[in-house]
Amino acid sequence: MKILTAAQTRQADAATLQAEGITSAELMERAATAFCEWLLNRLPLPGQRPIYIFCGPGNNGGDGLAVARQLHEAGYQPQVWGLPAARPSADFTLNRRRLPTEVPYQEVDAKKLPPLPAHALVIDALFGTGLSRPLTGAAATLVQHLNQSGAAIVAVDLPSGLFADAPQSPDSPVVRAHHTVSFELPKLAFLLPQNAEFVGEWEVLPIHLDSAFIHNTSVDNYFVDDNVIRGRLPARSKFSHKGTFGHVLLLAGSRGKIGASVLAARACLRGGVGLLTVRIPAVGYHIMQTSAPEAMTLADPATDFVTELPDLKPYAAIGIGPGLGQEHATCEVLRQLLRKANVPLVLDADALNLLGANPGLLPLLPRESLLTPHPKEFERLVGKPARDDYHRLEQLRTFAREYKCYCVLKGAYTTLAAPDGTLYFNSTGNPGMATGGSGDVLTGLLLALRADKRLSPLDAALLGLYAHGRAGDRAAQQTGEAGLVAGDLVRFIGPVLQELTATPPRL
Numbered sequence: 001m002k003i004l005t006a007a008q009t010r011q012a013d014a015a016t017l018q019a020e021g022i023t024s025a026e027l028m029e030r031a032a033t034a035f036c037e038w039l040l041n042r043l044p045l046p047g048q049r050p051i052y053i054f055c056g057p058g059n060n061g062g063d064g065l066a067v068a069r070q071l072h073e074a075g076y077q078p079q080v081w082g083l084p085a086a087r088p089s090a091d092f093t094l095n096r097r098r099l100p101t102e103v104p105y106q107e108v109d110a111k112k113l114p115p116l117p118a119h120a121l122v123i124d125a126l127f128g129t130g131l132s133r134p135l136t137g138a139a140a141t142l143v144q145h146l147n148q149s150g151a152a153i154v155a156v157d158l159p160s161g162l163f164a165d166a167p168q169s170p171d172s173p174v175v176r177a178h179h180t181v182s183f184e185l186p187k188l189a190f191l192l193p194q195n196a197e198f199v200g201e202w203e204v205l206p207i208h209l210d211s212a213f214i215h216n217t218s219v220d221n222y223f224v225d226d227n228v229i230r231g232r233l234p235a236r237s238k239f240s241h242k243g244t245f246g247h248v249l250l251l252a253g254s255r256g257k258i259g260a261s262v263l264a265a266r267a268c269l270r271g272g273v274g275l276l277t278v279r280i281p282a283v284g285y286h287i288m289q290t291s292a293p294e295a296m297t298l299a300d301p302a303t304d305f306v307t308e309l310p311d312l313k314p315y316a317a318i319g320i321g322p323g324l325g326q327e328h329a330t331c332e333v334l335r336q337l338l339r340k341a342n343v344p345l346v347l348d349a350d351a352l353n354l355l356g357a358n359p360g361l362l363p364l365l366p367r368e369s370l371l372t373p374h375p376k377e378f379e380r381l382v383g384k385p386a387r388d389d390y391h392r393l394e395q396l397r398t399f400a401r402e403y404k405c406y407c408v409l410k411g412a413y414t415t416l417a418a419p420d421g422t423l424y425f426n427s428t429g430n431p432g433m434a435t436g437g438s439g440d441v442l443t444g445l446l447l448a449l450r451a452d453k454r455l456s457p458l459d460a461a462l463l464g465l466y467a468h469g470r471a472g473d474r475a476a477q478q479t480g481e482a483g484l485v486a487g488d489l490v491r492f493i494g495p496v497l498q499e500l501t502a503t504p505p506r507l
């Protein structure tokens with residue numbers, strides 16, 4: 001799914017009006033109908049919960065007025081409050097006229113704001129994508145009042161005060177919505193940790209914006225959902241053999257962190273690799289042979305950490321990092337690997353920390369390497385903290401462009417940057433995955449997929465991230481989020497990959 005900017009959303013509206021020959025009021029009605037349908041599925045019967053709708057002067061306010069009319073038609077008694085404005089939008093004015101006289105409408109007086117009982121439902125239709133500056137004056141006072149009320153807040157399109165795709169200054173007031181119900185495509189603002197307290201749970205409802213316009217509009221950011229991924233993994237041909245899926249090498253583990261290499265190895269095996277060889281320090285030999293007997297174990301001459309790079313000839317892809325440690329000798333192994341490797345590389349954890357500590361190694365990164373830092377590792381990699389989440393995304397884009405690599409920023413909505421700077425936001429996963437070792441599982445899975453020659457580097461990365469999160473979602477259904485441990489993810493990799501595999505066309 002494409003993520004449009006606020007400006008592109010306006011263009012999509014205009015293109016839809018033109019393509020369908022409808023008025024902007026008709027499109028607004030469509031949005032309001034979709035919103036009401038969503039809301040009516042969740043509301044108690046009329047009369048049980050007071051509904052307050054707060055409308056701004058633009059089309060977001062117009063949506064709010066149309067919602068008020070439709071709720072009234074459905075038997076509810078909403079009360080509507082409008083922000084005083086010199087020049088309301090045409091569709092606001094039209095919907096103001098259409099509001100039945102039985103629906104009370106009052107102008108907001110910042111000195112006498114309506115008391116809001118905590119059991120009320122507040123619909124925030126003050127500002128949407130047309131927000132042009134931080135809220136001040138009556139709008140700011142009203143937003144603070146809404147936030148302090150304790151009432152449940154549902155925002156139309158965007159929580160008022162939040163920009164769709166740019167940071168706002170930390171002290172500018174923004175509605176803290178419990179739900180944000182938006183239209184057609186997700187907004188960048190929904191995907192960033194710094195906005196979570198404003199956006200709450202979010203939902204995107206289809207309003208059938210012009211698909212040709214969306215198709216032809218180029219964007220910097222994509223949201224990766226099931227529709228994007230399903231069928232990307234080709235089915236296995238009947239005559240495939242273990243060579244078809246590649247022999248990979250995993251360099252991982254150090255004393256006390258052999259578990260990381262085991263988790264990555266198991267995930268790699270479940271990710272469908274043909275053959276796996278693991279290079280671990282000698283201390284891990286028995287552990288690995290026992291816990292992942294399907295993997296071949298190549299013990300390092302050193303007991304506690306990896307000190308020698310094995311011959312790279314046999315391997316179709318190489319992963320390095322989980323539990324590796326940051327010893328000097330291990331850093332030299334990484335340096336040699338970067339120099340010699342001519343197959344896809346996956347770098348994680350301590351391999352990234354070593355890159356961060358030795359920035360001279362960065363120019364050695366082979367093209368199309370796949371790096372999987374979490375935000376702290378990413379900060380070490382780029383050497384400076386981000387001002388905010390938007391800035392971090394720009395750092396990610398720049399990094400991927402500069403080193404012609406695929407770089408994954410892990411977290412909720414894990415973000416993949418491609419070498420051309422395009423960002424892909426993953427939609428699966430849950431907070432239960434914030435547990436030691438889930439990243440090691442991701443590395444193993446990505447390594448298996450990078451070795452599969454049938455997949456492009458982009459498809460391998462997108463598929464791996466999506467499947468990893470989905471395995472986490474499936475695991476959490478059984479264990480609960482708190483009870484989830486990284487090993488649980490491994491069990492679901494197989495079933496999830498099966499679900500995402502392309503099915504042959506029916507006769």
Ligand SMILES: NC(=O)C1=CN([C@@H]2O[C@H](COP(=O)(O)OP(=O)(O)OC[C@H]3O[C@@H](n4cnc5c(N)ncnc54)[C@H](O)[C@@H]3O)[C@@H](O)[C@H]2O)[C@@H](O)CC1
Nearest residue numbers: 028031058059060127128129130131132133134135157183
């Ligand atoms: N494709 C879509 O997503 C659709 C969007 N519609 C709605 O239209 C909205 C966008 O409407 P508009 O472009 O009219 O924009 P808004 O309604 O978000 O706000 C624009 C109005 O607010 C004023 N304003 C902006 N920032 C302000 C500030 N800080 N303080 C005070 N006033 C401020 C502007 O001068 C203008 O009057 C969307 O958010 C959505 O709710 C729907 O009606 C139709 C379809």
Ligand SMILES: Nc1ncnc2c1ncn2[C@@H]1O[C@H](COP(=O)(O)OP(=O)(O)O)[C@@H](O)[C@H]1O
Nearest residue numbers: 410411412429430431433434436437438439440
């Ligand atoms: N709140 C969350 N929602 C979705 N996924 C998450 C969340 N927290 C963590 N994850 C996922 O779990 C993994 C954690 O990786 P990482 O931080 O490297 O852990 P570790 O180093 O312990 O293996 C990442 O893939 C990340 O995207």
Ligand SMILES: [K+]
Nearest residue numbers: 124127158160
């Ligand atoms: K709003």
